[in-house]
Amino acid sequence: MPSIYLQTFGCQMNVADSNGLAHQAWSLGCTFTEAPEEADILILNTCAIREKAEMRVYSRLGQLKTLKRPGSKLLVAGCLAEKDRAVLRRKAPQVDALLGPRDYRRFKSLLAEWGVPTDLPPPQAQARVPSVEDAPGEDSPLEYAHLRALVSITRGCEKFCTYCIVPYTRGPLESIPPEEIEAQIQREIRCGAKEITLLGQNVNSYLHDGLDFAGLLRRVGRIAGLERLTFLTSHPHDFNRQVVDALADVPAVQPRLHLPVQCGSNDVLKAMARLYTVEEYLEKIAYFRERLPRWALTTDLICGFPTETESDFLKTLALVERGTFEYAFVFAFSPRAGTPAATMEPQVPNPERLRRLQAVSAAQNERTRAFHESFIGETVSVLVTGPSKKDPARMAGKTGHNVTVVWPRRADERREAPGASQAVVDVVIEQAQTWGLVGRVA
Ligand code: SAM
Numbered sequence: 001m002p003s004i005y006l007q008t009f010g011c012q013m014n015v016a017d018s019n020g021l022a023h024q025a026w027s028l029g030c031t032f033t034e035a036p037e038e039a040d041i042l043i044l045n046t047c048a049i050r051e052k053a054e055m056r057v058y059s060r061l062g063q064l065k066t067l068k069r070p071g072s073k074l075l076v077a078g079c080l081a082e083k084d085r086a087v088l089r090r091k092a093p094q095v096d097a098l099l100g101p102r103d104y105r106r107f108k109s110l111l112a113e114w115g116v117p118t119d120l121p122p123p124q125a126q127a128r129v130p131s132v133e134d135a136p137g138e139d140s141p142l143e144y145a146h147l148r149a150l151v152s153i154t155r156g157c158e159k160f161c162t163y164c165i166v167p168y169t170r171g172p173l174e175s176i177p178p179e180e181i182e183a184q185i186q187r188e189i190r191c192g193a194k195e196i197t198l199l200g201q202n203v204n205s206y207l208h209d210g211l212d213f214a215g216l217l218r219r220v221g222r223i224a225g226l227e228r229l230t231f232l233t234s235h236p237h238d239f240n241r242q243v244v245d246a247l248a249d250v251p252a253v254q255p256r257l258h259l260p261v262q263c264g265s266n267d268v269l270k271a272m273a274r275l276y277t278v279e280e281y282l283e284k285i286a287y288f289r290e291r292l293p294r295w296a297l298t299t300d301l302i303c304g305f306p307t308e309t310e311s312d313f314l315k316t317l318a319l320v321e322r323g324t325f326e327y328a329f330v331f332a333f334s335p336r337a338g339t340p341a342a343t344m345e346p347q348v349p350n351p352e353r354l355r356r357l358q359a360v361s362a363a364q365n366e367r368t369r370a371f372h373e374s375f376i377g378e379t380v381s382v383l384v385t386g387p388s389k390k391d392p393a394r395m396a397g398k399t400g401h402n403v404t405v406v407w408p409r410r411a412d413e414r415r416e417a418p419g420a421s422q423a424v425v426d427v428v429i430e431q432a433q434t435w436g437l438v439g440r441v442a
């Protein structure tokens with residue numbers, strides 16, 4: 001049976017898509033390898049959100065040109081396959097096929113074209129499919145990866161924020177029927193998942209036969225065996241009190257909310273077409289903070305969006321300095337061809353985008369560190385992600401707030417599938433850093 005090498009770039013949505021592709025290949029009897037030179041089929045599931053993500057894919061494609069065996073096939077899937085279809089056809093002859101995020105139902109027939117038999121019964125053996133994820137801090141060794149499962153609840157996005165390529169690559173919004181979502185969650189729980197993340201570009205836009213996101217949270221929250229539930233990403237325009245009330249009522253929901261504000265200036269928010277003002281954002285989070293004290297609020301920020309003035313930038317900085325967020329992903333604006341912001345004037349020069357990014361990141365780091373310090377002396381429940389990549393003498397995991405924790409690894413602890421008792425560990429926190437927490441097993 002053919003063996004597959006699968007590498008994933010980009011966001012958790014791509015990781016979820018890779019899991020789906022890998023599952024389809026596995027159901028046809030394919031095996032998986034982490035060595036591209038040994039694979040019969042190589043798949044890159046790609047990202048186009050920023051230029052840096054694209055550059056990494058193109059550089060990997062260059063390497064695979066020499067690593068790929070004669071006769072093996074190379075598939076480029078994901079957002080870059082959609083966005084750069086013509087460029088890839090012209091400039092990357094080593095690529096045998098392209099599948100954008102809306103084409104995945106063609107995956108099995110493509111495998112059939114490449115000689116994978118599709119009429120065999122599914123394999124008896126249980127196998128966990130690999131997901132070579134490259135989001136920093138988010139990947140974990142295969143033996144632990146199944147503990148955290150990603151379940152898509154929507155596809156596509158119709159918000160058309162002026163900087164964003166996603167609506168062009170992933171297409172219009174579709175909400176997945178709740179029965180399908182429940183069935184997938186039940187499957188993941190049977191396979192050992194302790195934490196389920198509901199995924200969508202804007203989960204708050206979920207709507208299926210009158211069931212909205214708040215209703216879906218309540219419905220999913222009743223699934224037997226569900227221990228931890230979380231969700232990504234929320235949009236401030238559609239996030240509402242009903243969702244906050246559901247979060248307060250569903251015991252499995254973990255204490256974290258990712259609500260990207262993008263910037264602290266109303267003029268820039270308008271140019272971004274984000275559909276809310278800073279005041280409206282703050283009003284929504286005031287209710288959230290009141291009902292859910294001690295949750296972690298995280299956000300995304302874009303620095304150097306076109307038209308952003310020094311005074312706009314200072315408003316973003318002030319929002320961060322005020323301690324609004326426990327953590328922020330801070331990005332420099334990256335023009336995406338075909339989006340309105342790519343040609344908006346004036347563009348902010350690159351060095352200035354980076355200066356603003358560094359100032360905002362430094363301010364956020366202080367706030368994040370203070371948040372982490374608040375855990376010193378506490379015993380926290382940690383979902384194990386595996387041995388620490390930086391220091392294999394330590395184990396690592398994530399708290400319900402999604403904070404990384406490391407602790408000394410017992411001499412007898414090996415990289416093998418953890419039993420249920422090892423999946424969640426109580427850790428006493430002794431030190432706080434900007435990146436996370438250090439402790440010892442309670
Ligand atoms: N759907 C989510 C939302 O609305 O926030 C996330 C979409 S995107 C995968 C994740 C983040 O990337 C965005 O929140 C935004 O901060 C950032 N991003 C998207 N396009 C960008 C661009 N052209 N330049 C810089 N950052 C960008």
Ligand code: SF4
Nearest residue numbers: 157159160161164166
């Ligand atoms: Fe992109 Fe905006 Fe849709 Fe998020 S909501 S995916 S930023 S268009």
